[in-house]
Amino acid sequence: MAAVPVWSVDPRTGKQREQVAAEATAADIDRAVRAAHAARAALADRSARAALLRTAADVLDASGDEVIATADAETALGAARLTGELARTTAQLRAFAEVVDEGAFLDIHIDHADAGRTPPWPDLRRMKLPLGVVAVYAASNFPLAFSVPGGDTASALAAGCPVVVKAHPDHPATSELCASLLRRAAVEAGLPADVVNVVHGFEAGVELVKHPLVAAAGFTGSVRGGRALYDAAAARPTPIPFHGELGSLNPVVITEAAAAERAEQIGAGLAGSMSMGVGQFCTKPGFVLAPTGEAGDALVKSLTATLSETGPGVMLDHRMRDAFAAGVRERAELPGVEAPVTPGADGEHTVNAGFLTLPAELLAQEGPHDLLLEECFGPVAVVARYSSAEEISAVLSRLPGNLTATLHLADAETDGGDADAASGAAGLLAEVTPLAGRILVNGWPTGVAVAPAQHHGGPYPATTSTSTSVGATAIERWLRPVSYQSTPEALLPPELRDDNPLGLPRRVDGRQEN
Amino acid sequence: MAAVPVWSVDPRTGKQREQVAAEATAADIDRAVRAAHAARAALADRSARAALLRTAADVLDASGDEVIATADAETALGAARLTGELARTTAQLRAFAEVVDEGAFLDIHIDHADAGRTPPWPDLRRMKLPLGVVAVYAASNFPLAFSVPGGDTASALAAGCPVVVKAHPDHPATSELCASLLRRAAVEAGLPADVVNVVHGFEAGVELVKHPLVAAAGFTGSVRGGRALYDAAAARPTPIPFHGELGSLNPVVITEAAAAERAEQIGAGLAGSMSMGVGQFCTKPGFVLAPTGEAGDALVKSLTATLSETGPGVMLDHRMRDAFAAGVRERAELPGVEAPVTPGADGEHTVNAGFLTLPAELLAQEGPHDLLLEECFGPVAVVARYSSAEEISAVLSRLPGNLTATLHLADAETDGGDADAASGAAGLLAEVTPLAGRILVNGWPTGVAVAPAQHHGGPYPATTSTSTSVGATAIERWLRPVSYQSTPEALLPPELRDDNPLGLPRRVDGRQEN
Missing domain, CATH: 3.40.309.10 (Aldehyde Dehydrogenase; Chain A, domain 2)
Known part of the structure; x- marks a missing residue:
């Protein structure tokens, strides 16, 4: 079967600019997901994740002119708006590096054994771990901030999850360019390039959400498209969390x-x-x-x-x-x-x-x-x-x-x-x-600050979950808790050891530490 | 159509003990959900919620002999085990009262306006609000701790959500008895009895998860039953969170x-x-x-x-x-x-x-x-x-x-x-x-401590979400965040005012308070 070409189109004229890629086949999707899955272990190191996010921001800033020109040519959003969007995107990547460094997102709880409880408590220590490969569905209207280098990617990488981004057909050239910059940043940060992957094509998007090694998905787009993917995620033999932002009257x-x-x-x-x-x-x-x-x-x-x-x-x-x-x-x-x-x-x-x-x-x-x-x-x-x-x-x-x-x-x-x-x-x-x-x-809703107190989400169809896709707490979408019971100090992850060698914020026996 | 009787059965003999109730019709479900929905506003008051949880524990303890005898007669679990389970259940209710009093679950973030950010931050203040009516599907194997007065009910009430519990057919008499005790506790605590409702019947359970006013569901049971309800929850015109614990090899x-x-x-x-x-x-x-x-x-x-x-x-x-x-x-x-x-x-x-x-x-x-x-x-x-x-x-x-x-x-x-x-x-x-x-x-997994660091959940089919059904963080399942932007002090909920009149733990401009 011949490959289906993916074209970059100029919306100011309706004319094709260049062929950028080909639509991903099922085999391509499988390859991308497996590559991302294999890159997982490298992301376990939190300092490497923080370095990746900061390097990604630097690399994007350094290629700012090319990124903005490419995005403008296929979205017509204009250089001024795209300059702002790039600044927001790189600020967002750096903000998630800070979230990773601080470590509050690990949501650590330590309860020492207490025989006086009903029933008695053994020693229990809980933290959050990355879910695995995250599928990101890029938005049409933000070729940077809600696309390849956007909030879903930044928060997933911050959580320790590699991503496979399904590019939006409105800006395939920008997507390819940003993916190559992010992959370069990964290598510069000592990580495999495959922590970030990009695929194109509508069918490819459906294949992606069904792949057994995809552990969660983030989506920004229409009610119709988002609901179809949500339904596919829920119908899997092993359903996965689907965080979709679908539509809003505001x-x-x-x-x-x-x-x-x-x-x-x-x-x-x-x-x-x-x-x-x-x-x-x-x-x-x-x-x-x-x-x-x-x-x-x-x-x-x-x-x-x-x-x-x-x-x-x-x-x-x-x-x-x-x-x-x-x-x-x-x-x-x-x-x-x-x-x-x-x-x-x-x-x-x-x-x-x-x-x-x-x-x-x-x-x-x-x-x-x-x-x-x-x-x-x-x-x-x-x-x-x-x-x-x-x-x-x-x-x-x-x-x-x-x-x-x-x-x-x-x-x-x-x-x-x-x-x-x-x-x-x-x-x-x-x-x-x-x-x-x-x-x-007494304000206007356009303009969404990337702040910890932000909530960009809402009752369905605004979002398909109770999560936010903007701000520090967006990282929570890609994590799951694990408790260690009666686990000897020598085997515990350092995050959970009594002496708190990493100086993390933790809740110990009901009291906040750090 | 004649009502379908619900019998309490003695598993030691296989004989019917007594007719306890009738299976709920669609009209019964609608009535129960609407009653719960109408009781929502009364649960907005956190001190009333804490009082309800403590009163419920006291009332259950005071009727302990009757509760244990009833549960034993229809589950054959024995008085010793059920005495322990009741103690665990009332301790759990009291633990959630403490969670409510402390207020960390509100997950308050306050970011004051900051023009130096990219893009600039307006004043943003976030807290969590109850989702609405919660449908609880009781477990066969814990007639108290994972049933009408169990962890799903306790955590939902703590979050401010009224519940409609679908009783398990293995202990309908215990379910009716516990529901009447919880409803009495509600009235004693100055709340409407309808913050807790109970219904019976398999079809009733399916109707319940589809009801438009049901905002979330908690389930403990089999993979087959849980998956059917999960699928129904996901297929609703407005999908809802379904937190199901389905099965585990351990x-x-x-x-x-x-x-x-x-x-x-x-x-x-x-x-x-x-x-x-x-x-x-x-x-x-x-x-x-x-x-x-x-x-x-x-x-x-x-x-x-x-x-x-x-x-x-x-x-x-x-x-x-x-x-x-x-x-x-x-x-x-x-x-x-x-x-x-x-x-x-x-x-x-x-x-x-x-x-x-x-x-x-x-x-x-x-x-x-x-x-x-x-x-x-x-x-x-x-x-x-x-x-x-x-x-x-x-x-x-x-x-x-x-x-x-x-x-x-x-x-x-x-x-x-x-x-x-x-x-x-x-x-x-x-x-x-x-x-x-x-x-x-070097331990055994049976025995699940009700502690903040507990995590009772796991990858599918252990649970259908990344949440826990045991321990303090189980409350997170029934909440959604809301951010208030540039909202004048006079209109802000007291939880979010600058002077912190309720003395709540909050994260203000990136720093933990209290």
Whole structure:
């Protein structure tokens, strides 16, 4: 059978740039997974892992110009955005090196024997170990930060797990380039290159999640693609953890008082957040509850003005562009829906940002308008106009899970000075908390800080697990605990010895050490 | 449709004792789940949760005689064992009250805004929240510690999640009694009784895991039953976490030197551990690698002698007794398998403990003997005799995942004095670590301490997730993180306010507080 070529395509023209690779066959997948599996033992050394992560960051930074140019040529995301994304990616790799050095992720518990317990305790010492080979499914919209050198790869390597990355077809050249840089960094850090592997092709992705030596998977992408892989992971003879980030509406609720206080600022802020990166962020605010009446009208006017001035943009590929145009069209045709600024395809290769609006009451019960409660990837938001708190509650109760939920509140609702206003705001916060993994007040959800307190995840379909794919705790996804019972000191891993030779943070007999 | 009666049966006679309840219909399940869901808000108060757990322990202790008599009448486990199990169960409830009071499980991270980061950090504050209603599937073999008042219930309530327990058909009267005691404890602690609910029936269990308001499930039981429920949980429109403990061989490796040093003691210890509780522990050592030659012979002789003196026992029900007898028969008929002490059915209602033995080389490759690598529930162990380190490795590489793996080593292999012996032991430890969640040296796996450093879980089929069902960290299964970004102090939960009014352990700007 002839190899299926993998092309790098320029989304600004729709033209093929170059053939980058071939789609992986089942034999290729088997080879890649076995190579990764064989590299496992080398990753057991935590200092080598930290060195690998730092070297990877250095090597990527050093090749920054080439990485950015390549990524821009096949994603059209622009040099400015990609420069920021590369900086974020290398900062993320270095942050995980610090996580590895510190060792809190090992989650060490030591309980010395205690005959007075019911039942008596033997000597028990627990730490976390890497799961094994991790399959990473790269995202379309972040060719660096959520792709080959991205958060899933960085956190898996930090945990001690080699990776096989299924590259996204929107940036195969960037994927190959980054993989070769990471593999070079591995060798420079004294590790086998096979701690990082990359494969291409849709079928290859399905084969990968089914491979017996794959121990866990991380995914960022669509509900449809992610669910199919989740189902395949669950149907394996030996099911594996599948941490998928699938889709999110990222609802925003703007109170009447907030609109009255700063309609123009909120409208302009919303326009910026929803159209940023041509609306291709997983945290794009796609659904907004704004008040009816004068303040809400002023907000919509500001949104209209700002969006009207936003120039056309190039989406990641033409299939997405077509899906965006069709999705907008289908939504705009629903009764009661208006499009003050019409989003959709523009010219041959670009799209325009815009928004749809309708009375919130149309969403209070099941019906054809439910389509508006599904994510539409691209620069469009749905603004539902509410006229009572009950309408807000009714619509919120119908939303699926999200990565984020945002409240825009007035000063009087947040400064604690006015008891009634504060209680209304607290009620709203309590209502949105079950809907999302990150709650924002008076901010915008696009932009995800790589911080230990970050949570980039949320109720399904935002994620298929309770984990985060961003921030220090993302490492937890690739580990499993092991307890050693009554194990002689000479046989214990150094992490668990009484004298704590590695100076790790540990919980010993119920007390935190270090 | 007439209600299907649920009977309590005496396994010592096979006779029905009394009708205890009726199998739950779909409408009953819906009612129970909705009642639990409505009780959620009351559990948000952590002090109320701690009070509930302590009151539940007190109420169970106060009704100890009745609980033990009821459990014994329908499980035949005996008053001594059940007295111990009740003590363990109430200690477990109290231990989770301490976990709730301390609050480390909230896993609080606070990162103040930092414009110097890449990209800049806004103020981010993360804690964990309860998932919602938890479905608990009770185990046959622990009518208390892994059933209605058991670890799944205790950890779910500690997390703030109401439970609907699917009772095990082997002890419906105990389940009803314990549910009424827990519900009484809830009311005494000022909470709605519906924080604990119990339902009966196989179909009811399937309905339960599919209910849209069920947010997670915990299961202890067989591979077949657990996998069916896991599959149902994964196939839901909104999949939920399913923490199932399904089955385990619990391999034991006895080195030649250990056998030479203390053959008699190890043989007797093995006999005790594998026949304890009529071999009905999930941690029963079901598979043993013992050396050929004189030392191994002496060990087998000691095992034979001790098991021959073990009297017959009553299993939990007659279906299990039949399955045990059939499972042993099928295994004993395999070529090369001998039964020095024949396990199997004895008389009308009891079984005898025994063991099977064969050359380890018969297990080194795929074949009909693979049946011996599957758990056989009841008092039987398979002793495979090896004649080289290579044979040990070959057989270990073929084992499925386990809750435990045990090494019996000689003094010279553990005291660090003899480098060669120590390195052989370390190699063996490294070989068994990937196979299990708990590693023991010179002990027996039956008996699971309820300690923070405990891990009762392991690679599939031992568990369907990377979690533990015993010990303080079992609470992690029922929580999800939420981050609050740039949220004004007045709106933040008290757990996340700067002044830490609740005195909780937190990680603030990378440093542990309290």
